[in-house]
Amino acid sequence: MFTPETLQKFDREIAKYPAEHQCSAVMACLALAQEEIGWLPPEAIEAVAHYLAMPPIAAYEVATFYSMYDLKPVGKYKLTVCTNLPCALSGGVHAATYLKEKLGIGFNETTPDGKFTLVEGECMGSCGYAPVMLVNNRRMCGHMTPTAIDALLEECQS
């Protein structure tokens, strides 16, 4: 179900751990699977489990425990905004409200064109750069003032 490139990345992760503990790579492989597919359908979780020779239920446990795995389809751009206290003091909640108004959606919703999903995140360990948001689990954006948010949304539209 995965491309040869993704499988190669799986192998690179597996090689980090002692041979008898290859299921240590499950977190990384699930993240790579999500990167390829855009979210984690049950078949992908099972395929990862199969690849690592671990019971599918064990891979499900991991996929459902950690919040950055998407168990439902998300928009092309998933924007995770931190609203925790340190961020909120520097505009985190305002930034989330601004995004909700701009995109016309609430948390855990996707725009009708399938472009954006908005998620409320917890501490990303970057409070000094607040307001912070994460794009597709990969790119951290800091100092997200209205102008910076506008620029980010425009970049995603083009």
Next chain:
Amino acid sequence: MSIMGAINPVLTAGLDGDKSWRLQDYMARGGYAMLKKVLAEQIPAETIVAAIKASVLRGRGGAGFPTGLKWSFMPHSLSGDKYIVCNTDEGEPGTFKDRDLIHYNPHAVIEGMAIGAYAIGANRGYNYIHGEIWELYKRFEEALDEARNAGFIGQSILGSDFSFELFAHHGYGAYICGEETALLESIEGKKGQPRFKPPFPASFGLYGRPTTVNNTETLASIPFIMQMGGEAFLNLGKPNNGGTKLFSVSGHVNRPGNYELPMGTPFATLMEMCGGMRGGRKLKAVIPGGSSSPVVPAETIMKCTLDYDSISKAGSMLGSGAVIVMDETVCMVKALEQLSRFYHEESCGQCTPCREGTGWLYDIVHRIEAGEGRAGDLEILLRISENIAGRTVCALGDAAAMPVESFVRHFRDEFMYHIEHKTCLVPKEAQWAGSDFYCAEA
């Protein structure tokens, strides 16, 4: 660069921007000289542990446990695999220092881990990196490649008989994995649920083998301690509080960011370095050591110095050195509501007092904030907190309980006002003025 200032810097000395993370730059700053020296002179492991003990380096992740003592728990006579694990799962609200160490000085972490591995007899290591800082996870992997290619990690390092393999492992969104045994479970490819202790990791750690888990800043300090000697490092700070430390300042100051300061620096000095309060507003309260540490009112914190002992005397904890600054526009009920929601979200669900109790705490604080508080709610809050603290496998329960107890103790009148008047003591229109979100453009 968000290392905004320093006094007598050690960890951040000579970092001047975007290339400082490269191997070449680190070596130009004297990097890897200590690993070379340790291996060339075959310095005995006990000598290294003694130097770390003498430095009074205390765990920078939050607990403040003496690092040298922790290292001495590793069973030297036992053969087979042993591990050193670096905890870069930095998700304690307010804390963002380790991300900058990985950003600007990753080789100090790698060298610290290699020397640490040598000292505790570990042959393999992992750095567990917070999933949200993906770009820095990638950077650390690149730094590892550089170190591997230069022969600083791998088999028979620099021709010695010491071999040490080191890899990066990323998290994917679970605060609890910052707890060291949850972190080990997570590396094993499981849900991050903390283990019951004892046994401690030094006897039963990763894959059931002896393991030492240290914080990123702790490990990055090791090469510098080796270089200057344990006592010189101690003397940078004050007795029982060795060295310098990174302080992450967030909230209502003019210049949020990381500051490296000698232990024992007056809190007022840090405030000055941060450019004072945003908009000239008045300081109301500070959470001095990450969201889990008790809140301290302005007048008390301004008399403190930044070290474990002084902050502890003020009824809080230095924790990870995450200083969350709140001005007079903050509604303390709203602030606590946000923290309580976080702990409820992040409880791993293993222990009933924490799984259920954090939800109850959030529900009650939320209803007080929403103007639906009832007489007696504060007593219920305190009773639930008491019944969580100390009754769980890990410290997340205590971490959820401590803010509640301290917020209610120091700002009881605000909570009472909410319950009696169904609204905030701080006028709604004035709240969060300090955030500057809509005027930051100017």
